[in-house]
Amino acid sequence: MKEVLVIDEFAKILRKYMKKFSLEAIDIAYLANSVKRTISSVLDNSGSLQLETAEAIAQSFGLRFFEFGNPNFPIPSFESLPEKTKQRIAYRKKEGPAKAITYTSSDINEQINKVIKSYAAGDEFLAEDIANSILEEHGESYSVSQIIDRINKSFKGKIEKTERKDMSKEGRGPKPVFYKLKKK
Secondary structure, eight states: OOOOOHHHHHHHHHHHHHHHHTOOHHHHHHHTTOOHHHHHHHHTTSSOOOHHHHHHHHHHTTOOHHHHTOTTSOOOOGGGSOHHHHHHHHHHHHHOSOOOOOOOHHHHHHHHHHHHTTSOTTOEEEHHHHHHHHHHHHOOOOOHHHHHHHHHHHOTTTEEEEEEEOTTOOSSSOOOEEEEEOOO
């Protein structure tokens, strides 16, 4: 019996869904709250995928991971998709193909600056909040560690780390720490 790699099967199914709904890797990353690099590595068979990410991708289409991973499961109709996915399909249709842009540290700094302008002095936030805002507003995906790196290197005078942790986050590992805007 020929060995079938699960990630290859998942990638094949994902490509089929992306083609059906005219979505790109950046769109799937946005919908699954992931990063484009992760989605691209799955699609080109050079990476792996955590179960939580597979579930998030499936939920982007209103499915569970075991339904999405079943090659015989019918692709849902546009009408049955989650609202966020319908909006992203409309966005991609309107904007056309995504353009690859390489950002320098000054680009990410500029995007962080735009996000924190909506905060008042003393407001607390997570690095994840900034990453999500940049993804929503600019369509660019940065990891939380990239945001923290920029905060530590470029925003020392404006943003400070607090002692308060986000205890609502479940799972292993340290809890995310809140940051506070010192001044505009």
